[in-house]
Amino acid sequence: MSPILIRALVIMFGLLIVASITIRVMSLCSPERDWTELRQRINTWWWIVIVFALAITTPRAISLTIFAIISFLALKEYLTLIPTRRTDHMPLLWAYIAIPIQYYWIGIEWYSMFLVFIPVYVFLFLPMRMVLIGNNKDFLHSASMLHWGVMTTVFAISHVAYLTVLPGKPETGPLLVIFLVVLTECNDIAQYLWGKSFGRIKVIPKVSPNKTLEGLVGGVMTTMFLAWLLGGVLTPLSGWESVLIGLLIGVTGFIGDVVMSAVKRDIGVKDSGKLLPGHGGILDRLDSLIYTAPLFFHVLYYLHY
Amino acid sequence: MNRLLRLLFVVLIAYPVVLAWLGVSVANRKRLPIKGPGIIIANHNSHLDLLTLLTLFPLSKVHLVHPAAAADYFLKNGWIAWFATRVVGIIPVVRGGDPKQSNPLAGCIQALQEGKILILFPEGTRGEPERLSEFKSGLWYLCQKFPEVPVTPVFMHGLGRAMGKGQWIPVPFFIDVYVDEPVYCHADKAVFISDLKQRFEVLQNNAQGRES
Numbered sequence: 001m002s003p004i005l006i007r008a009l010v011i012m013f014g015l016l017i018v019a020s021i022t023i024r025v026m027s028l029c030s031p032e033r034d035w036t037e038l039r040q041r042i043n044t045w046w047w048i049v050i051v052f053a054l055a056i057t058t059p060r061a062i063s064l065t066i067f068a069i070i071s072f073l074a075l076k077e078y079l080t081l082i083p084t085r086r087t088d089h090m091p092l093l094w095a096y097i098a099i100p101i102q103y104y105w106i107g108i109e110w111y112s113m114f115l116v117f118i119p120v121y122v123f124l125f126l127p128m129r130m131v132l133i134g135n136n137k138d139f140l141h142s143a144s145m146l147h148w149g150v151m152t153t154v155f156a157i158s159h160v161a162y163l164t165v166l167p168g169k170p171e172t173g174p175l176l177v178i179f180l181v182v183l184t185e186c187n188d189i190a191q192y193l194w195g196k197s198f199g200r201i202k203v204i205p206k207v208s209p210n211k212t213l214e215g216l217v218g219g220v221m222t223t224m225f226l227a228w229l230l231g232g233v234l235t236p237l238s239g240w241e242s243v244l245i246g247l248l249i250g251v252t253g254f255i256g257d258v259v260m261s262a263v264k265r266d267i268g269v270k271d272s273g274k275l276l277p278g279h280g281g282i283l284d285r286l287d288s289l290i291y292t293a294p295l296f297f298h299v300l301y302y303l304h305y
Numbered sequence: 306m307n308r309l310l311r312l313l314f315v316v317l318i319a320y321p322v323v324l325a326w327l328g329v330s331v332a333n334r335k336r337l338p339i340k341g342p343g344i345i346i347a348n349h350n351s352h353l354d355l356l357t358l359l360t361l362f363p364l365s366k367v368h369l370v371h372p373a374a375a376a377d378y379f380l381k382n383g384w385i386a387w388f389a390t391r392v393v394g395i396i397p398v399v400r401g402g403d404p405k406q407s408n409p410l411a412g413c414i415q416a417l418q419e420g421k422i423l424i425l426f427p428e429g430t431r432g433e434p435e436r437l438s439e440f441k442s443g444l445w446y447l448c449q450k451f452p453e454v455p456v457t458p459v460f461m462h463g464l465g466r467a468m469g470k471g472q473w474i475p476v477p478f479f480i481d482v483y484v485d486e487p488v489y490c491h492a493d494k495a496v497f498i499s500d501l502k503q504r505f506e507v508l509q510n511n512a513q514g515r516e517s
Contacts, residue, residue: 072477076328080479086434086469092476273479274330 001057002171004233008178009053016046041278048276048285052181056164056174060107067161068103070282074153075099077273077281081264082145087135091126095150098122102158109165118155123147153283156290159297166305168236176300179227179234183246184292187223187253194218208261211254220250236304248299249292256291260284308368310392315367319356326477327467329357333484337361337457341369341420343487344456346444348505349426350434350465353475355393357461357482358424371416372424373398396423398443410447417451427501434465435513437505440498448490448497455487458501460508483508 019042027035055066075096084092098118105114127143160180164173195215203211224246231242260283264272273281323329337345339362347354355372362370376397379389389395396412408414416423425447427440448456460483468475485504491497 073328076477076479079477080463084466086466089472089474089476093474096477275328275479 002169005057005171005174005178008175008234009057012049012053012178012182016042016049019045037278039278044276044278056177060165063164064103064107064161067158068099070286071099071103071154071157072096073275073282074157074286075149077275077283078149078153081267081269081272082149084145085135085138085142087133088130088142088146090133091129091146094129095122095126095146098150099154102154103161106158106161106165111162114158114162118150122150126150152290153286156294157286159293160289163297166301172236175234179230180249180293180296181289183223183227183230183249184253184288186226187219187250187292188257188288190222191215191219191250191254194222204258207265208258211258216254219254220247223247223250223253235300237300241303245296245299248295252291252295253288256288260287260290307391307394311368311394312364314392315359315364319359322475323353323357323360323480326475327353327357327480328477329360329480329482331361331482331484334361336484336486337459338422338455338487339363339366341422342417342451342454343422344417344444344448344451344454345370345422345424345459346427346456346501347424347459348437348461348509349428349431350461351431351468351470353464353468354426354431354461355424357464357480358459361459361482361484362422366422368394369420370394370422370424371396373413373426375400375430400429410443413447414450417447417454431465431470434469435462435509437502437509440502442494442498444501445490445494445497452490455489456501457487458485458504458508459483460485460505460512462509462512481512483512 023035023039023042027033027039051066051070055063055070057063058066079092079095102114102117105117126146127139130139130143160177163176163180166173166176191211192215195210195212195218198214198218199210199212201213202209203213203216224243227242227246227249228239231237231245232239235242237245260272264270271280272283275282276285279285345358347358358372359367359370371394374389374395374397376399379395380386380397390397396416398412399407399409413423413425425444427444428438429441430438432438444456448454462481462483463478464480466476467478467480485508488501488504491500
């Protein structure tokens with residue numbers, strides 16, 4: 001492992017240790033308050049960061065398997081939420097089979113196949129498999145919902161994994177993943193904190209009543225600053241490019257967040273699942289990344305590969 | 306030997322299918338009996354129901370857990386019969402026979418006397434996914450004989466969707482399991498059955514996020 005990758009991981013685990021100690025001290029100082037949710041949230045962050053660290057430091061086969069499992073859990077959570085037709089038993093299984101195949105293209109670095117496999121081949125194949133069963137009722141509805149799930153949880157998320165196999169020094173990929181994921185998560189947190197402190201003007205009250213213009217602007221500015229700070233260290237991006245990428249991640253992270261909120265509102269649930277105690281489901285954590293990952297990937301690819 | 310086979314069955318089949326392929330979250334697992342005799346009653350939509358129930362118990366207790374299952378379905382073929390009785394450990398119940406000649410519940414009675422944990426599906430057969438059918442009265446006859454044995458209702462949500470009747474490959478969905486407070490037998494059959502039915506309906510409403 002390169003020294004810079006080690007340093008980045010040490011910083012991440014350091015922050016977690018600080019957070020865990022802080023929550024311990026705070027719960028000792030005011031034991032009358034209920035700290036369960038915050039403690040759960042931080043405990044889950046430990047798991048997320050451990051899995052994340054494994055995903056970017058292990059050999060390619062293991063690393064891609066971890067990313068594929070993340071897609072699997074996300075697709076499973078999505079399909080558990082939406083109504084599916086009983087007759088679509090086999091098409092649903094085929095949608096799952098797309099996961100190992102998509103990550104296999106990444107493993108052999110077949111870039112053009114990685115790009116078209118889901119938007120073209122899976123897109124055309126799933127309705128064909130559904131039509132063979134011959135159930136016309138809700139056909140379009142079911143096909144669209146299945147496509148939406150595969151595109152977001154498999155295609156979009158697999159862009160994070162493709163970063164790890166981009167050509168360059170061995171640490172290039174992992175550092176790019178750290179840059180993308182840390183910026184996306186920090187953007188979420190920054191928007192929340194800015195909104196909580198200064199938020200007045202609601203952006204889209206019907207979808208997400210807590211989202212404010214102040215939170216959005218403050219969050220995006222923070223993310224742009226962080227991108228400028230980290231861009232030169234972790235990525236091949238120049239100063240200006242980093243700031244623009246920060247803007248992109250800030251804005252599209254917000255969009256991913258509210259789009260997934262709209263999906264949950266449509267279905268009538270608050271959290272997408274219970275997989276990550278304190279956070280909700282895995283989609284609640286990946287929502288921003290669904291937008292930031294492909295966009296970051298393609299801008300980066302256009303500029304430097 | 307049977308004990309080893311059952312352990313292997315749970316570790317090599319039930320755990321991977323239920324815990325890794327599907328994924329289960331259990332509410333109130335502590336309400337399950339950890340020692341026999343006990344009766345678990347559950348809704349029945351899929352062959353996966355039994356696999357799921359087996360994963361709820363610690364491995365050291367799995368050999369105590371026995372499902373009552375239809376003799377006409379599971380004993381009709383030599384291989385399936387061997388697998389069902391030796392590996393899964395089913396207690397065969399003869400459906401639709403003449404109760405005067407032989408007691409269909411004899412196996413269940415013996416199991417409870419031996420201090421085992423019995424799994425019963427009071428709906429009898431696998432019904433439509435996520436829909437409860439009428440409860441059979443065998444349960445009441447059985448617990449009349451064992452008034453001190455706790456009857457624990459367990460509601461499983463999503464298994465009929467993962468692999469319903471006629472399907473043989475489970476589709477991955479997250480599954481919810483709800484364990485209710487144990488109940489004891491009531492002298493009036495109708496009261497007992499309708500009370501249990503009501504409990505299941507409450508659990509089902511919770512599972513579907515509706516107000517009960």
